[in-house]
Structures are given as C-alpha cells and as structure tokens.
Amino acid sequence: MSDSLMKSMLAEYGAATLKGINQYIPDKEPRKYLYDLVADYPNRGGKGFRPGLCIAACKAYGGKQSEAMDSAITLELLHNAFLVHDDVEDESFIRRGQPTLHEANNKAIAINVGDAMQVLSLYPLYKNREILGDRVATQVYLEVQHMILESVEGQAMELGWRRDNVCDLKEADYLRMILKKTCWYTCMHPLRIGAIIGTRGQVDPSKFDRLGYFMGTSFQVQDDILNLVAEEDVYGKEICGDIIEGKRTLMLIHLLENCKPSEFKDVKTFLANPIKERCIEEARSILGLMHHYDSIEKAKETAQYLAGGALKEFYTLFSKCHDTEDKALIENIILYMINRDY
Amino acid sequence: MTEKKTTKKTEEIFSGAQRLINSAVNVLEEEIAAGILAAKKIEKKVIDVDDIRSDPNDLLNRIRRDTHEAVDLFLDAFTAISKQVNNLAAFKSNNSTSEEKPTTPQASTNKGAIVLDADNPVKPGEKVSFCFSLLEDTEETTNLTFRKTNLIGLNNHTIFSRALKITPDKVELKPNEAQEIMVDLTVPKNAEADQYNAFISTEGPNAIKVVLNVEVIK
Incomplete structure (x- = not known):
C-alpha cells in the first residue's frame, strides 16, 4: 500500500466520521456561542487517526464499517474536546493552522464548548446498543470510560510537572505520562474497540495494548519532533510552541539530563517563567541546545525503535487475519512511522 | 574491519531498541497492575461482592472455587471495569430470556487478572510469600516464562523487581497438568512504607496476569 492510499483511506474514514459528528450536533440555539463552535475543530481536518484505527481494526476482525461508526464518532468528538481543553490549559495560539478556539473567542466559551463535545460524545455510545446489542455496547462504553480516565490522569501528570517546574524527569516518566x-x-482503545466490535466481544482486548502503546508513543514523539523541526504552515501549530509551553517532551527531558549545570539552570529558569513571558528567542536557544546534545536525534531513534516494536506486535496479532486493505492500513501507518524522514 | 564496525553498530541498535521496549513494557505492566487494584477498590466499595459470588453459574465463581483459596479473583484493568459490568449484565441475562446471553468462550477469552493480597503488612527486611496454581485445561502443552515488574507504591515509592523471586520462573504444562507457583518477596531493608503492587505475567495469547499487593510498614 502506498502512502497516498493510506492517507486517502484515513481521509475517507475521517470524512464519514465527520459527517456523523455533524449529524449529532443539535440544530438549535445557541449556535453562535456553542453549536457552531462544536463543529469548528472537527471541520478543520485532522489526520483521522483514531476513527481510522477503530474502523480498520473492526473490519480486519470481520466487522463492518457501519458497526464501528458510532464508536468512531465518539472517539473523534472526544479527541476534539480534549484538544479544545488542552489548548486552554497549554495556552496555545494555533491549532490546525488557525487560532485556537479560546484565542478566537475566549477561555470561558472554549471550555464550555469542550464540555458540550464531551456530552455529545455520549449519545453515539448509547446508539451503539441498536446495532451491537447491549453486551458489546456496554463493553465499548466502558472502554471509552477507561480511555477518558487515563487521558485526564496523564494530562494531570504533565500539568503538574509544569506547575511545579519538575526538571528531573527520566525516560520512564515520559513513557508513563504519554501512555496515559x-x-x-x-x-490502544481505538484498536481495542474496533476489534471488540469486529468480533462481537469475542476477543481479549488487552492483547492490543502493546501494539497501541508502541504506536501511540512513536506517534507522539514524532509529533513532538515536528513541533521543533517542521515548517509552521505545514505543521499547523506554532514551531517551538512546545518549548514555550514547557511541555515535558522526550527531547526536553534528554536535554535536561545531559546538558551542563549552567545550561540546566538557564533552562529551568526559562521554564519557571509564566508562559507569556517566555520569548521565542529563548525557545530557539533551547532548541539549539537540543540539537547540540543530539536530543532530537535520540528522540527520532526512540520513535523508530517503538515503531519497530509496534510492527512486531502487529505481525503477531494480525497474522491470522485475512489480508485486507484495512489490515494493510494499520501496517502502513506503522511503516510510515518507521520510514518517516521529517 | 568495516564489517566488524557494522556488526557492532547493529548490535548497539538492537540492544538500545531492546532496552527501550523492555522499559516501555514495564511501565505498561506497572500501570495495568495499578489499574487492576484501583478497579478492585471500587468494586469493593460499590458492588455487593457476596451477592455476585453466590451465583453458581458464573464462570468466574467456578474459577474461584477451583483455585487456591488464598487466590482472590478480580478482573483485568481495562476489560476491568468493563468485565465487572459485563458480568453483572450477564447475571441479568442468565435470569431472563435475553438473546444477549453471554457465552463461555467470551468470558474465558477475556482473561481476568488474579490479585494476590499479602495477609498482613510486612516490615523492611521481612519476607512474604504468595502462591497460585495453574492448570492446563486444553489438550496442548504450554510453555510459560514469567515476567515481573518493579513494585510501585501508591505514593510512588519503588521496590526493584529483583526483590521478587518466582519459583519456578519457567513452566512447561502438559494437558491437564497443574503446577503451583511461588512468589517470594524479600522486602529490602531500605524500603519505604507504602502500599505496593507488582505485575507478573506471561507472554503469548493466553497470558497469565497476576497482581501482587502488599503493604510495607515501618
């Protein structure tokens, strides 16, 4: 499968999911301050990663796209709800090439929109009962519940590190935070949910954990690298934004572990300042240190190793599945990560 | 010379990748153990466990009767809470004419984790032992190799996995053969007081998952 076919399949599943999201948004007031904004982030066009994995896993395990659609809609709505709230919490300026929701409106409205998206994500789960039956729908519901809980716990870890300006983190701390x-x-949950639906609950979902974990970590590390090295108009977010926000990325952790004490002190002082007082020149200087200490190269290597681990898991798990485009899609997402040249 | 360098580089890459993957797997398994214990605590608070266990038809109850009495069975973390509710739903289904009656394979493929609690708190320097039994109930011989994580405390203290000794650490189970597994924990003298858990598991499609739970006091 070519990269373009992979992207077109993700786009196709993403478009079907977006159509579903729009169907679940109430056509009523208050539009200007709520429902129009609920549709804002989803309509900006993401990668369609989560619905893509869910639908592909469902089909690879014998299910139909229609059976996974409501779950995919929930996953994508929740993802966008997280983004809205994350952008407020991170004080980000740009999302998918446009001003973040709170920058374009205000924080209070953005938080409320995020809340609404979370609430709206519940109804597709309820609708799942009609097509999947009570037992499988309940299983999917509880997968989603666990997913949200883990995500907010992970976000809490990182926000806490930033509030307390924690600078003695290790690789394992990062792996734990990013897992959650x-x-x-x-x-992990998109794969698990897809496989649960595809098999009507006859699969042990925990067997997808390592695959999803390795894929997710590799994906996140690569996304963090792009934040430092990509062109802003291509990447869709402010370059070096993660440094300014004080995100505890693998590169920052590596730098803090390896730089000289005087440099450590400078970086720690920078991170202790309020975000609005951190300037781009200082961030670029830290980026220079990351290059100097090979923090970015090290992170690239880490992402590749993890993608390699994911590929091994994939071949173990999916070897008994028939060769289909959806199985190939998951394989190619992993291969894309391994071969990525930034 | 060049070939030697290439070989060395390949070995370094392999070793680096292996170290990273092992570290990631340990983190995952530590989190799974923490999730199982959290689910267990919630179950204790919100579910009438005696009532659930009184159902003679439930597969999990049959497993409970068949295992060592010290073994308390709870459910896997993420199937975790899901399985708790699924089983509650299943009880309802069994008592009605619902078409959603769960089947045995469904329950058995969603392998639960076994939680082993130490009977009493232990002090640094003391030893505590856990025991569980395995039974190969298929017609195939199974080879199992156990993995173990560090013990992680609720307050983020750590006891390294070398404090745990699993005997035997590799098992070959023939059809219908049973094997008792001992896990000895020697609490290091410098261990901090905390409620610790560790995750013991095997590789493969029907992985064994065991969570150890022990309180260390000063």
Whole structure:
C-alpha cells in the first residue's frame, strides 16, 4: 500500500466520521456561542487517526464499517474536546493552522464548548446498543470510560510537572505520562474497540495494548519532533510552541539530563517563567541546545525503535487475519512511522 | 574491519531498541497492575461482592472455587471495569430470556487478572510469600516464562523487581497438568512504607496476569 492510499483511506474514514459528528450536533440555539463552535475543530481536518484505527481494526476482525461508526464518532468528538481543553490549559495560539478556539473567542466559551463535545460524545455510545446489542455496547462504553480516565490522569501528570517546574524527569516518566495521556485514546482503545466490535466481544482486548502503546508513543514523539523541526504552515501549530509551553517532551527531558549545570539552570529558569513571558528567542536557544546534545536525534531513534516494536506486535496479532486493505492500513501507518524522514 | 564496525553498530541498535521496549513494557505492566487494584477498590466499595459470588453459574465463581483459596479473583484493568459490568449484565441475562446471553468462550477469552493480597503488612527486611496454581485445561502443552515488574507504591515509592523471586520462573504444562507457583518477596531493608503492587505475567495469547499487593510498614 502506498502512502497516498493510506492517507486517502484515513481521509475517507475521517470524512464519514465527520459527517456523523455533524449529524449529532443539535440544530438549535445557541449556535453562535456553542453549536457552531462544536463543529469548528472537527471541520478543520485532522489526520483521522483514531476513527481510522477503530474502523480498520473492526473490519480486519470481520466487522463492518457501519458497526464501528458510532464508536468512531465518539472517539473523534472526544479527541476534539480534549484538544479544545488542552489548548486552554497549554495556552496555545494555533491549532490546525488557525487560532485556537479560546484565542478566537475566549477561555470561558472554549471550555464550555469542550464540555458540550464531551456530552455529545455520549449519545453515539448509547446508539451503539441498536446495532451491537447491549453486551458489546456496554463493553465499548466502558472502554471509552477507561480511555477518558487515563487521558485526564496523564494530562494531570504533565500539568503538574509544569506547575511545579519538575526538571528531573527520566525516560520512564515520559513513557508513563504519554501512555496515559496519549496512547490509550489515540491507539490502544481505538484498536481495542474496533476489534471488540469486529468480533462481537469475542476477543481479549488487552492483547492490543502493546501494539497501541508502541504506536501511540512513536506517534507522539514524532509529533513532538515536528513541533521543533517542521515548517509552521505545514505543521499547523506554532514551531517551538512546545518549548514555550514547557511541555515535558522526550527531547526536553534528554536535554535536561545531559546538558551542563549552567545550561540546566538557564533552562529551568526559562521554564519557571509564566508562559507569556517566555520569548521565542529563548525557545530557539533551547532548541539549539537540543540539537547540540543530539536530543532530537535520540528522540527520532526512540520513535523508530517503538515503531519497530509496534510492527512486531502487529505481525503477531494480525497474522491470522485475512489480508485486507484495512489490515494493510494499520501496517502502513506503522511503516510510515518507521520510514518517516521529517 | 568495516564489517566488524557494522556488526557492532547493529548490535548497539538492537540492544538500545531492546532496552527501550523492555522499559516501555514495564511501565505498561506497572500501570495495568495499578489499574487492576484501583478497579478492585471500587468494586469493593460499590458492588455487593457476596451477592455476585453466590451465583453458581458464573464462570468466574467456578474459577474461584477451583483455585487456591488464598487466590482472590478480580478482573483485568481495562476489560476491568468493563468485565465487572459485563458480568453483572450477564447475571441479568442468565435470569431472563435475553438473546444477549453471554457465552463461555467470551468470558474465558477475556482473561481476568488474579490479585494476590499479602495477609498482613510486612516490615523492611521481612519476607512474604504468595502462591497460585495453574492448570492446563486444553489438550496442548504450554510453555510459560514469567515476567515481573518493579513494585510501585501508591505514593510512588519503588521496590526493584529483583526483590521478587518466582519459583519456578519457567513452566512447561502438559494437558491437564497443574503446577503451583511461588512468589517470594524479600522486602529490602531500605524500603519505604507504602502500599505496593507488582505485575507478573506471561507472554503469548493466553497470558497469565497476576497482581501482587502488599503493604510495607515501618
């Protein structure tokens, strides 16, 4: 499968999911301050990663796209709700090439919109009963509940590190935080939910955990690298934004572990300042240190190793599945991560 | 010379990748153990466990009767809470004419985790032992190799996995053969007081998952 076919399949599943999201948004007031804004982030066009994995896993395990649609809608709505709230919490300026929701409106409205998106994500789960039956629908519901809980716990860890300006983190701390904050909801639960639906609950979902964890971590590390090295108009977020926000990325952790004490002190002082007082020049200087200490190269290597681990898990788990485009889609997402050249 | 360098580089890459993957797997398994214990605590608070266990038809109850009496069975973390409710739903289904009656394979493929609680708190320097039994109930011989994580405390203290000794650490189970597994924990003298848990598991499609739970006091 070519990269373009992979992207077109993700786009196709993403478009079907977006159509479903729009169907679940009430056509009533208050539009200007709520419902129009609920549709804002989803309509900006994401990668369609989560619905793509969910639908592909469902089909690879014998299910139909229609059976996974409501779950995919929930996953994508929740993802966008997280983004709205994350952008407020991170004080971000740009999301998918446009001003963040709170920048375009205000924080109070953005938080309320995020709340509404979370509430709206519940109804598709309820609707699941009609097509999947009570037992499988309940299983999916509880997968989602666990997913949200893990995500907020992971976010809490990172926000806490930033509030307390924690600078003595290790690789394992990062792996734990990203497992909770990103992996469960980006890869692990979408795969698990898809397979549960495809098999009508006859699969042990925990067997997808390592695959989803390795994929999710590799994906997140690569996304963090792009934040430092990509072109802003291509990436869709402010370059070096993660440094300014004080995100505890693998590169920052590596830098803090390896730099000289004087440099450590400078970086720690920078991170202790309120976000609005951190300037881009200082962030670029920290980026220079990351290059100097090979923090970015090290992170690239880590992402590749994890993608390699994911590929091994994939071949173990999916070897008994028939060769289909959906199985190939998951494989190609992993291969894309391994071969990524930034 | 060049070939040697290439080989060395390949070995370094392999070793680096292996170390990273092991570290990631340990983190995952530690989190799974923490999730199982959290689910267990919630179950104790909100579910009438005696009532649930009184159902003679429930597969999990049959497993409970068949295992060592010290073994308390709870459910896997993420199937976790899901399985708790699924089983509650299943009881209802069994008592009605619902078409959603769960089947045995469904229950058995969603392998639950076994939680082993130490009977009493232990002090640094003391030893505590856990025991569980395995029974191969298929017609195939199974080879199992156990993995263990560090013990992680609720207050983020750590006891390294070398304090745990699993005997035997590798098992070959023939059809219908049973094997008792001992897990000895020697609490290090410098261990901090905390409620610790560790995750013991095997690789493969029908992985064994055991959570150890022990309180260390000063």
